[in-house]
Structures are given as structure tokens and as C-alpha cells.
Amino acid sequence: MILATLREGGPDGTLIVVNRAKTKAVRAEGIAITLQAALDTWGTAEPQLLALAEHLERDDCPDVFALDLSKLAAPLPRGFAFYDAACYPEHISIIRKARGATLPADFLEQPMMYQAVASPILSWCDPIKVADDVGYGVDLEAEIVVITGEVPSGTKANEAAGHIKLLGLLNDVSLRNIVAPELARGFGFLHSKSDKAMGPFVVTPDELGNLWNGSMFTGGRYLIGIRGDRLGELDPGKDVVFNYCDLIQHAAKTRILVPGTMIGAGTLANKDGKTGSGCIAEQRAREQLTRGEMCTGYLRYGDELYLEMFDLEGRSIFGPIRQKLAPLDKA
Template identity: 40%
Template sequence: MKLASLNHGRDGQLILVSRDHQSAMFVHDIAPTLQFALDNWHLVEQELQHQYELLNAGKAEIAFKFNPLDCHSPLPRAFQWADGSAYVNHIELVRKARGAEMPPSFWVNPLVYQGMSDGFLPPHGDIEMRNPEWGWDFEAELAIITDDVPIAVTADDAAQHIKLVMLVNDISLRNLIPDELAKGFGFFQSKPTSSFSPIAVTPDELGEHWSEGKLHLEMQVTLNGEHFGHPNAGQDMTFSFPQLIAHIAKSRALGAGTIIGSGTISNRDSSVGSCCLAEKRMLEKITHGEITTPFLQPGDHLSITMTPPDGAPLFGEINQRVIACEPVSQTPPHQIKR
């Protein structure tokens, strides 16, 4: 199935999207929102699948033309957003550039942080830059959405809890990260809101490209209309999604609607490009001794998508522009002149 959420209300309005992305249909009588569907997946999955088959066969009672510009992220807000770092090559590059050794544990225990989830950006929503000096960066990643996951689930059993797959742009403020990490308490200010692809798909829609909890397709990234990177998401992925789920659920159960990200997709073959500016900058420093690529600036235009060799659409496109935005006033309310 392919599911999307129209940008109506705080939790969106769930729709089914045809396989070719040409048409869609409302399913409010089955599930008004994606969160409702995930909370009741065992009850609504069969009927959603039936309606999806009718939609693709052109037999839906009421269908309309699908417009991704009308969509929010599939889950406009979520109870939990945990982003991993499954591509250890990416971590290794960043540490190598600053002359730091990588602990051996990074190869057996994935890094994970818990991000902002009470409101995401739409896939075509502007990235509002409040301070260019913060070092704004994009990170093209994959993400999965789970149903209810029991505590201490094994990686073997975790696969059955992956209900949907989608793309994500995990925005990072690189120049705020060092000071936050130095405090030993992790990311917070340096990780603002993220955005997800307009469409989330069930793993069966991915066919042979989905194998052992990995998606073996290229992530295509362009910046200002120019090719930036096309690394393969299944290649050099140290930790699969079932492994990430098992790691995150070691000491807690995960509620339905939990989103788990893969971290920045990265291949050891640097000729395929990168999925974030930080990695490209580190490669420049390692190779040439200096960094020439700037972080994002107002006016930049970013596109993130994933298309199989046969050209069939999968998730739609994350297509965002960076716009300058006035900083939020730091003046205490009682001192503001009215």
C-alpha cells in the first residue's frame, strides 16, 4: 500500500495513493489519520489493502487526482522519532577529518538520538533559516514506522513490526553540535524539525529491493538543480532496520507510530557523492586539505527522492527551499514595547 496525509488539521487526513501516484482516495471511514491506522493496524490493514487494490484497478467509488503539494509528512507529528546512524562509514569520515579515532563499539552498537517529533515539516515546506551561522545542513535518510513493539524484541522478530517505509530530511545545525555534545547530554538545539516524503509505503511495495531489513536502491539528492549524491541505501549499511529496532527497544517498548531513521546514507565509494553537506566537506578536507563547500544558505533548493531502475515512483519527492527568517526575539515579554 501507499499512504499519505493531506495537510488538514494537526494530524493530517489519511488517503490511499495509487501505485503510479496519479490518483488517490479518502479512507476516513476506515482510518481518519495514519496514527489511527497504526494504532489499529491489525483491524484496518485488510480493508485498506482491499481499497488500495480497487484504487489501482480504477474501481474505487470516489477517487481524485493526487497532488503531493497538498500533503504533509505522512505523520505530521509522532509520539516518537528516533534517528540512528546505521552507516558507520559516515561516522568514520567525520571523525577522521578531525583526527579522532573511532571506538570499536561503534561497529556493534548503533548510535541513536531522540529527535523533535511534536511537529514535522511538510515534504514541500520551506526550511526557515533563522541564523546562517548555525551551519544548516540536510541529511537524506530512510525511515520506517512501526506498530506496537514489545520491550526486548529480538532483531529476528522486529522485522514484522515494520509497517511503513519513507524518506526523511533530517536537518542538522552543525555549528551547534560540538558544544552540545561536549556537555555529554546529546543533541537538542542542534536538531530542529525534520521532513518526510509525501508517501509512506508498505515493505511489500518495494519488491526485491527490500531485503533483510534494508532497501537496496539509490538515494538521489540534488542541490540547486545539480547532482549532489546517489549512494545506495542497502550498501554499507552496518545495521539493518530490525537491528535498530532491537537496539532501541532494549529497555523500553515502542508505541505504534514510532519513527526510526537510518542516519545519513553513505557509501565507501566516494564517487557516488554524499547525502549531506558535512560529509562532502569532510571529504574535501581529507582529500584536499581545505573545505570549499558551504553549508546551506537562503535561496538554496534541495530535492531528495528514490526511484528504482524501472522508473516507477516510490515515495514522491522531498522538495524544499531555504528561506531567510527573522530570528525569534530574545527580549523578555515584560520588556517588549507595545
Template identity: 40%
Template structure:
């Protein structure tokens, strides 16, 4: 099943069911007005949405319309909880190597995760609005999952059943603001502007055999200004799978329905196409040449992020964003 949230006159948008080819959709306000409402009542609402999806697939659904990804908001435009992991430890190891810092052994056994800003997410075609290029604008291509209610202390084995939807996201970072924030030993804030979602989210069954061990075993393709930066397979080198990330996040408290858990930047060790952000590209250049030659993003740059199935069809639709400047209001 594929779902999306399209723009209307509210902050939370309108839930729609989208067909597998991402060409047709149907409004489902009589079943659920928003995706958050659906997640809150998933056991009751999901079967109704699935029935509509099957009707959409076999051509028996009425009141369909052409799906326009530019009208898609983030799947959950504002969420109760957003926690981003760093599940690809080889990526962390590489970044530390570039600055001659050792990776603590515990990073291989204890997941890294931080709580992000969930008051607003943006759509796949919304501009990335940044005030200053000097802040070091970077994209981060990730996979994410959306859960129902997760009890505190959930086991890794039981955590997997709480994964209801899968997404791909662009978790934008302002790299030149990060060092000062982390030096305070209190985490990210200013260095993390809004995160964007691909046009649709999907249930795990849509991925078929590519969803295994709560990992997505498909390439995630990042294209900057028509040049492919990387296409690492999201199922390779993922040290901690999503069940492990969820269990870690829920160790001391429950997670509410609609919680979004990110994988962190997807990366494949030793692959020439293994990067999903410019920071990693720059680290590889530093290790090889002693300095970075690839700049961070500039105003006017276009980033596209997409994942395709084994037959080459887009699964989530494409994130297609342009970096734009904004002037702060006095």
C-alpha cells in the same frame, strides 16, 4: 500499498490511499481518519486500506481525486516517538577522520541512536525555515521505518515483523551548533530543527526485491540547486539494518505504535556519489585538500530528495524544499 496524509483543518491531517503512480488518491476517513489511528489498529485497518488500494490500482475505486504532493503533510505530522540512528558507520568514521579522531571499535557492534523531537514533522514541500545562515544549514537524506507496538527486549529476528511502513526523510541539521551541544555530552537539541517526510509512505511489499534484510537496496538521490550531491545505495554499507536498530531501541522499554526509526545519513564508502549531506562532502574535501570548499546551505537554496524503483519511477514522491529565513518574534 501507498499512504499519505493531506492537509485539512486539523493538525493531524487526513489519511488517504495513493496509487502506485502517485497520480490518484482516495480519502478513507470511514476506515481511518489519520495514519496514527491506522497504525494503532494495524491488524484490523491495514487489510481494509489494502482493499481500497487494489481498487484504486484497477480503476474500480470511486470518489478519487488527483493527488497533489504539495498538499501532503508529513505521514505522521506529530508522532509519539522518533529515534534516529547512525547505521552507516563508514559515514561516522569519515567525519571523525576529517578531525583526526579515531573511531571506537564498539561503533561497529553497538548501534548509535538518539531520541529526536517528534512534536512536529513537516511536509515534502514545506520550507526549511532557519533564522541564521551562520548556523551551518545542512540536509540529511535518510530512510526511515514506522512500527506498530514493539515489545521490550524484542529480538532482531522478531523486530522485522513490526516494520509496517517505509519512508524517506530530510533530517535537517545545523552543523555549526552541533559541536557546542555535543561537548556538553547530552545530545542534540537546538541543532536539530524539524524533519520532513516525502509525500507518501509505503508498505515493504511495494519495494519488491529491493527490500531485503530490512534494508532498502536502492539509490537515494540528493540534488542541491539542480546539482546531484550524491546517490548512494541505501542497502550498501548499512552496518545495522532496521531490525537491529529497532531491537536496540527496544532493549529496555516497549516502543509504541507509530514509532519512527531513522537510518541516519545514507552513505557509501569510496563512492564518488556516496554522500547524502554536505558535512560528508566537506569532510572528503578536508581529507583531500586540507580544507573544505563546499559551503553549507544558504537562504534560497533548493534541496530535492528522491528514491526511484528499478524502472525509474518515484516510489515515495519527491522531497522538494527551499531554505527560507524567519525572524524570531520578540
């Protein structure tokens, strides 16, 4: 099942069901007004949404309309919770190696995770607006998130798969020049994490077929681009040390995860440097280690970024993220 959110009806939008060709859709009226409302009542909403999706595929559904991507908001425009991890060692190790640092001693024993801001979430095409493009060091981060139902505190990894309701594409925007001084204060990220964005569609795990084993991707082709050039072409199922069920267990160790909680496995990275990078910072670190200098610049006003993941048949799974960097609006 494929779901999306129209920019109408209020700040949380209107939930729609989308056909597999991603050409038609129907409002989920009478089932759930918003995606968050559906997640809050997933036990009853899911079978009704699935039935609506089946009718849509059979062209046996009233009030169908042609899908216009420009009218879509983020699937969850105002999320309740977002936990992000670092499950791809190559991403962290390369960046740290370039500055003479190492991975934490327990990196392979338990996930590195922080609780981030989950709202607002930009749409696939909303501009990223910042006050200083040069001073901030604006970077994209190619990620995939799972969205959970309610997860009881103390849930174990072997119990977690059933709590994964949806998956989506994420750009976790980072302001790299602010990261180091913030972390040096010992209290985590704040200003260095700008508004993130989601791809236009979220999908139930069954839509992934053989690309999903219940806890992690088993393949796929994730493309990352900046300024019209390819930055990376990565496999999200390779070179990962923790899966999403491990992350759910870690996040739920001391708390309940509310319906609509998003959990990311971190910036994608593969050991084979020939496949490129999932963010500019990693690419710059590779350049520093191989050439002795960083050549790829961070995003500047007017620059465009691109993220999209494809299945083995070349079909887009979550739709694209295409954003431009723009100056912050001034009153």
C-alpha cells in the same frame, strides 16, 4: 500499498490511499481518519486499507480524486517518537577523520542511537526556517525511516520484521555549527536538530519488491542535490553495518515502542567516494582530506535541496523532498 496525508481536517491531516502510479487517491473515510489512527489499529485497519487500495487500482472506487502533491502534508505530521542511528560507517568515519577523531571502539558491536524530536514534521515542500543561515551551518541529511506498530519491550531482531509497517523518506536537518558545542556538554542534541521533513508517500514493505529483504534495502538509487547540483547518488543497501531489525531490538531494549515510532538508519553513505555524499558535512570532510580545504558551503537563504529514491526501473518510491532555506518568521 501507498499512503499519504492531506493538509485538511486538523493538525494531523486526513489519511488517503494512493494508486501505484501516484496520480489518484481516495480518502480512507470509515477506516482511519489519520495515519496515526491507522497505526493505532493496524490489525484491523491494514486489511481494509489494502482492500481500498485494490479497488483504487481497478478504478472501482467512488470519490476518487486527482492527486495534487502540493496539498500533501508529511505522512505523519506529528509523530510520537523518533530514534535515529548511525549505520553507515563511511558517514561517521569520514567526518571524524577530517577533525582527527576516530569511531567509538564498539561501533560495530551495537548501534549508535539517540532519541530525537518527532514532531512537528515538515512536508516534502515546506521551507526550512532558521534565524541565522550563516551562523547555524544548515545541512540536509538523506535518510530512510521505518515506521513501526507497537513493539514490546525486549523484542529481538529476529522478531522485529513483522513490526515494520511502513517506510518513508526523511531529511534530518542538522545545524552543524551548533552540533559540536552541544555534544561537548555531554547531554546530546537539542538546538542542533531543526525540524525534519518527510517525503509525501509512505509505503508498506511489499511495495519495495526485491529492494527489501525484510530488514534492510538490497539496492535502489537515492539522489541528493543542493542548489541544483548533484551531491550524491547512493545505494541504501550498501556499506551498512546494522539493519532496521537490529535497530528495533536496540531501541526496544528497555521500553515499548508506541505505534507510529520512526526509526532511521542514519545518513546514507557509500565507501566509493565517487558516488558522492548524503550530507554537506561529509562532502566538506572529503574535501578537507583530499584538497586540504572545505569548498562546499552549507545552505543559505534561498538555497534549495532535493532528495528522492528510485527503484531499479527508475520509479520514484517515496516521492521527492524539495525544500528551500528561508528566514524565520518574525512576529
